[in-house]
Amino acid sequence: MIRSSRTPVLNIFLRISDSEPITLSCKRSVLRRKCFSSRVAVEKTFAASVPGPIVRDESHNITAQVDDLLRRTREIGTWGNGRSNDIFGSGNNLVAFSGGIDSSLVAQLVKMVNDGHRDEDGRQRHAAVAVLGVGPALGAAQHKLAKEVAEHIGIELVEIATAESTSEGYIANEGMACYHCKTHLYQALNAVGRHAETMGRPDPDGEGGRPATVLYNGTNLDDTRDATRVGLLAASDFRVASPLDRTAKEGVRAAARHLGLPNWAHASSPCxxxxxxxxxxxxxxxxxxxxxxxxxxxxxxxxxxxxxxxxxxxxxxxxxxxxxxxxxxxxxxxxxxxxxxxxxxxxxxxxxxxxxxxxxxxxxxxxxxxxxxxxxxxx
Structure with missing residues (x-):
């Protein structure tokens, strides 16, 4: 049996409401940077090699964290800056959705922010849509999960065929495949957005320089520190909004659990x-x-x-x-x-x-x- 050298760890138990705790293990060198970044109440229990008393930190509240995420989502969305609802049709807030925990949380936030808006005739506006890119890199299990999570959230799901498999740069897979893939995805989302705008009454130039359609992704704080994620370059090219870019993965998972998302405990599963x-x-x-x-x-x-x-x-x-x-x-x-x-x-x-x-x-x-x-x- 192969064993690697071990680094002393701190076991962190995250308690949310009265449910079972989540257990995380973190290297001491990254504990403060990684494990305390989520806004949840934590109980610290040290491994046997690191003795010490249980310390409670009640300063971070998961409800406040979710409120902050909703506020940020509202600020960067098409309902921000006092924009009136008479210029929007259905689907002007589009989430690049995969069924993973990050994009699922964003879909939930965007829907919560946009639910309840009505047009001048009193009809409900559904200005939030999850868009799933369907291509060879989307496995059947992930495809099924995405549909189930979207149904749970109650957000409209639009599936679009993506064309990254026709790109030489994507097929070559020499470091920029993710960039080419995301470029095709955001192009497709823009097409969906343009169609949605023609169905409503958009401001073609956007108010205050803001486009009539806003694209969202699930990029979190940890992703922004990962040099291998060249897909972020494509997100920048298309001015994609990232409500989670100030929230580490632990915080994303805690917020998803608090909001009742069924995939909050799923392991990350990229394409x-x-x-x-x-x-x-x-x-x-x-x-x-x-x-x-x-x-x-x-x-x-x-x-x-x-x-x-x-x-x-x-x-x-x-x-x-x-x-x-x-x-x-x-x-x-x-x-x-x-x-x-x-x-x-x-x-x-x-x-x-x-x-x-x-x-x-x-x-x-x-x-x-x-x-x-x-x-x-x-x-």
Missing amino acids: LRSRLAFGVQATSEHLERVERSEEFVRTVLKLGVERSMRVRMLAGGRAAVELDEVAFEDGAAVDVLERAELSKKLNQFGFSGEVIVRKFKTGAVAAVAKQKENEKVAA
Whole structure:
């Protein structure tokens, strides 16, 4: 069994209302920066190696955090700055929606801000729409989840076919694939917005220089600090609003839970293209190979939606299965995969050679550098 060197951790229990606590583990060096960024009441209990009393911090209130998010959403939306509702038709606040926790929270916030507005005839205005880009990188499970979450929120969901798979820069997957993908997505959202404007009475120039349609995404504070997220460049090009850009992931999750979103505890699951190593072409065949393999691994290991797992496609058609720290260091999961003849099964899906099993790391194949440590070959 492979074990990595351990850093002392602090176990943080986030308590919201009277429900069960969420448990997070954070390295001491990043505790203050990462774990205390969410506005929730916390109880600190130290690991055995870090003795000390329980300390309560009641200064941060989740209700206040949600109120702040609603205020920010209102300020950057089409209902901000005193704009009157007679210039809006349906769908002028468009959320780039994936069904993930970040875009789901934004969809909920945008809907809450825009619900209740009526036109001069007294009819209800539904000026919030979630737009789901449908392409080869959207897995079937994520597609299903997106529809379920949108229905739970009660927001209109529009599905649009995106054309990133026709872009040479996207297919090449040499560092700018996300930029090309998001560019196609925001172009499609703009098209939806233009259609919505023709159905209403928009101000073509926007009031105070603001466009009649506002696009939103789920970019959070942690995303803005990640140099690999080149899709943020596309968001800047299209002036996409990011209500969560001052909120860290922990705060996003806490707010989503407070608002009752069904996916608040789901592990992050970016598009299938993110599983491809630098230079591995983003073709439909490769993406389908990854999707089938991940479905197999999740089924064999009986992993719940809150558990992180990836099947990465490396150079030469090889596969790397990444498990979260608990599963990897326990070792039992690797044994289960070996008994399930992991390499043989993934080879049937189109991969080649022996499969590497290693610890999960966000963005592990985003750069050219190869990850060698914490790896193990599964039969």
